[in-house]
Amino acid sequence: MARRAVTPILLALTGCLVVDTPRGPFDAPKAAASQRLMQSRKYETRDEVKVLHAAAALLMDLGFNVDCMEDEVGILVASKLRTAVVTGDVIVAILLSALARNDVPYEDRQKLRASIVTHLTGEKSVAIRATFQRIVWDSHGKIARREQLNEPEIYRDFYEKLSRALFLEAELP
Amino acid sequence: MTSVKCVIAARGAVCGVLLALLTACEASSRHLLMAPEQQSVLRAMQTRAFDSTDELSMLRSVIATLQDLGFVIDYGNAPLGIVSATRLEGHSVRVMVSVKRHSPTSTAVRASLQVGNTSVTDPLTYQEFFVALSKGNFLTAHAVE
Numbered sequence: 001m002a003r004r005a006v007t008p009i010l011l012a013l014t015g016c017l018v019v020d021t022p023r024g025p026f027d028a029p030k031a032a033a034s035q036r037l038m039q040s041r042k043y044e045t046r047d048e049v050k051v052l053h054a055a056a057a058l059l060m061d062l063g064f065n066v067d068c069m070e071d072e073v074g075i076l077v078a079s080k081l082r083t084a085v086v087t088g089d090v091i092v093a094i095l096l097s098a099l100a101r102n103d104v105p106y107e108d109r110q111k112l113r114a115s116i117v118t119h120l121t122g123e124k125s126v127a128i129r130a131t132f133q134r135i136v137w138d139s140h141g142k143i144a145r146r147e148q149l150n151e152p153e154i155y156r157d158f159y160e161k162l163s164r165a166l167f168l169e170a171e172l173p
Numbered sequence: 174m175t176s177v178k179c180v181i182a183a184r185g186a187v188c189g190v191l192l193a194l195l196t197a198c199e200a201s202s203r204h205l206l207m208a209p210e211q212q213s214v215l216r217a218m219q220t221r222a223f224d225s226t227d228e229l230s231m232l233r234s235v236i237a238t239l240q241d242l243g244f245v246i247d248y249g250n251a252p253l254g255i256v257s258a259t260r261l262e263g264h265s266v267r268v269m270v271s272v273k274r275h276s277p278t279s280t281a282v283r284a285s286l287q288v289g290n291t292s293v294t295d296p297l298t299y300q301e302f303f304v305a306l307s308k309g310n311f312l313t314a315h316a317v318e
Contacts, residue, residue: 025266025286025293026301029243036241072251073232115245117236131245133261146261148245 038152040129041159041170048118051126052076054165055116058158064114074118084110084136093139105138107145127173130158218296220283221303221314222275228254231280232272234310242305244268264289268302281317282306 029035043051049071056066056076064078084107093106112134121127132149163170225231229251236246236256244258244266254272259265267287275281284302286293293299303314 024301025260025268025288025298026242026305028241028305032241032243035243068248070249070251072229073236073249073256075236075246075249075256077247113245115247117240117246119233119237129240131240133245133259135261146265148243148261 035150036129037172038150038155039131040127040173041162042121042125042127042173043163043166043168043170044125045166045168046120046124046126048074048120048126051118051128051166052116055118055128055130055162058161058165059114059116064112076116076118077113078116079111079113081109081111084108103140105140105142105144107136108139110134110136121173125171128162130155132158215294216283217317218294218299219285220281220317221306222279222281222317223307223310223312223314224278225280225310225312226274226278228272228274228280231282231310232256235270235272235282235306238302238306238309239268239270241309242302275317279315282314 045051052069052071052074056069056078059076059078060066062080063082064080066076066078068075068077070076086107089106093104096104112132115131115133116128118126118128132154134145134147134149135143136145138144159170223231232249232251232254236249236258239246239256239258242260243262244260247257247259247267249256255269256272257267257269259267265288268284270282270284272280272282282303284299286298286302307314
């Protein structure tokens, strides 16, 4: 009898839970429009190659190595390897290792990637879209994180530097 | 007598380990040239033709579509008509798209998708990509025989 009473309550409770369905490979991100806005800018020039070259020079100044550049389709891909060590995380990992008598890993190194795509838009401007992502390995050599970087400051800072390099004002698309 | 038995047992164990190692090598390397079952069916679901002869413009709309779907472009080559992209969300989703002339009036686009270590063979997934691409380039996607 009691079990009969409990079942509908359980069903009602689970009905309230928000189940996050896994995203399909070709499902657009939830914030696709705002992401596009954050990642894109427009420059008043018809010289797409000049924009690509300025972006490549800027990325090289920031320590990236250019992996691929194809001006016919407006693609530039660059990457750099850097440390991912955060002192606080290492201290926590050491303490946890001592407590658990086990080697608790901490984030050790990361590969940062930048992907830039340009295309002509309208009659006198070039649209540019930048995306940044990173892969982080832990101290055991395993991949700890794979993620796209979505902090607006990163993109703002990048476009400020690019505008200075191009001597042009970046406009929102 | 006991020592003879021990030697035989040891030899058996060594042979067993060698056999296991050999089969392990075979098991992992055989994937190199292994085509998925029903290759022609897979190719058909991965390919669509568009009524356009501008391959470069098609390649650019593929790139824009992939970016809108949250992918980051890894590589692109205009003369070869190839673009590859990755999306990192806990696991990695990798897509490679090729664009080439299909007929005097149309261009074929083929997408190949891999989630983690597994190739995607679900027709609806590819359908979703071609729907998004059609919306981006205002062209209708036709099945390719």
